[in-house]
Amino acid sequence: EVQLVESGGGLVQPGGSLRLSCAASGFTLSDHYIDWVRQAPGKGLEWVGRTRNKVNSYTTEYAASVKGRFTISRDDSQNSLYLQMNSLKTEDTAVYYCVRAGYSGSFKFDYWGQGTLITVSS
């Protein structure tokens, strides 16, 4: 069974850092692109960034709102992905989801984690 499970959420002060984890199981992580998507309380969905698969050298893309502050990494040997978030702002408060996007020629966005809440507040 395919599963994605996020962890690492919590309360952090503005300007602080936090690292989220996404534990993957039930599929070969290295074959897949993985996206991060967030949702501020009561708001819509916002794409945060992407890590490509092994064939595409694990390269990354980011939304302008987080570029330079957030870094996506992955450790396929541990079946895990990470979202390192630095210089956090109050507007980064949201539930963060990792999403199995698929791979080139077959993007399906078929599995989502349950999400983890980040609250940026003093």
Next chain:
Amino acid sequence: DIQMTQSPSSLSASVGDRVTITCRASQDISYYLAWFQQKPGKAPKSLIYAASSLQSGVPSKFSGSGSGTDFTLTISSLQPEDFATYYCQHYKSYPFTFGGGTKVEIK
């Protein structure tokens, strides 16, 4: 960036109704469009990818159509479990963007 505009932002419908939600892209995105359903307090669920391909396990009452800039999600016969918020997302180029959502409520 490509902007995605969903309409309506909300609608009221009865069980058994046929419901259509529209998503318009600010430029040509070919068929690079997905639809998601989200219920309160839950993660989004994938319904449609590549504009019209039904996700595995999703009932056939859901269908997607369109290409280029105009897309629709149709629920052929609304059931109680379909009351939720629906989002479209393009994945033609970075950054990907979502529509603002359509909340489907019970009439």
